[in-house]
Amino acid sequence: MTAEGEIIHFDNVGLRYGTEREVLSDLTFTLYAGRFYFLTGASGAGKTSLLKLLYLAQRPSRGAVRMFGNDAITLSRASLPALRRRIGVVFQDFRLVPHLSAFDNVALPLRVAGHGEKDIAGPVRDILEWVGLSERIDAVPATLSGGEQQRIAIARAVIGRPAVLVADEPTGNVDPEMALKLLRLFEMLNRQGTTVVVATHDLDLLRKVPDSLIMRLERGRLADPTGALRHSPARRT
Numbered sequence: 001m002t003a004e005g006e007i008i009h010f011d012n013v014g015l016r017y018g019t020e021r022e023v024l025s026d027l028t029f030t031l032y033a034g035r036f037y038f039l040t041g042a043s044g045a046g047k048t049s050l051l052k053l054l055y056l057a058q059r060p061s062r063g064a065v066r067m068f069g070n071d072a073i074t075l076s077r078a079s080l081p082a083l084r085r086r087i088g089v090v091f092q093d094f095r096l097v098p099h100l101s102a103f104d105n106v107a108l109p110l111r112v113a114g115h116g117e118k119d120i121a122g123p124v125r126d127i128l129e130w131v132g133l134s135e136r137i138d139a140v141p142a143t144l145s146g147g148e149q150q151r152i153a154i155a156r157a158v159i160g161r162p163a164v165l166v167a168d169e170p171t172g173n174v175d176p177e178m179a180l181k182l183l184r185l186f187e188m189l190n191r192q193g194t195t196v197v198v199a200t201h202d203l204d205l206l207r208k209v210p211d212s213l214i215m216r217l218e219r220g221r222l223a224d225p226t227g228a229l230r231h232s233p234a235r236r237t
Helices: 047-054 080-084 102-112 121-130 146-158 176-191
Strands: 006-015 024-032 036-041 062-067 087-090 164-168 195-199 213-218 221-223
Touching (some): 006 047, 024 047, 024 195, 024 221, 036 047, 102 121, 102 146, 121 146, 146 164, 146 176, 176 195
Parallel strands (some): 036 195, 036 213
Antiparallel strands (some): 006 024, 006 062
């Protein structure tokens, strides 16, 4: 890392799709290890596009992005998978593998990372129990409700203890009680050192993590009047 605690830095980043106008403009901010961030903004503000840049599904049209000390713009395709494995993602549309059971969907990141089967079963069962799905361990996604699929997606994203967790509306398909439980799971992971970025339109969630930082997008630009995203302490205590 090039600065103490810095894990991701955007410098004057812009993003456009094709010849359309920029959907993100002039983004400059730093994310620090062990901090909890909420990403908010009206529909169409660019939240999902920013998340795509954060989990390396999209490269910016201009500007510089540094991740874990690497220049993410010029990084070779061969180097991308190792970098992406340090980032857990909870997609808004879940993206579960339809023919795999709940257990195998959650185990997938560990298997891709090369963990042996004897090291997989315990952690996968533990995380499924934590999200309340230990009794659905053999169920395939088509037999699960939307809320259950969301919990499987979250379990899959956090099973590998990523350095960064990026979540797009992770509580949008669960009831308030489960939403709070999932938020506490993110907080627990955060206390263990994972940087968490949660995109949400639910403003009530923001008050449930008092020491979180808020990134607010307005028409593709980041509203940061206090400069907190540039001068945040290195990590939570």
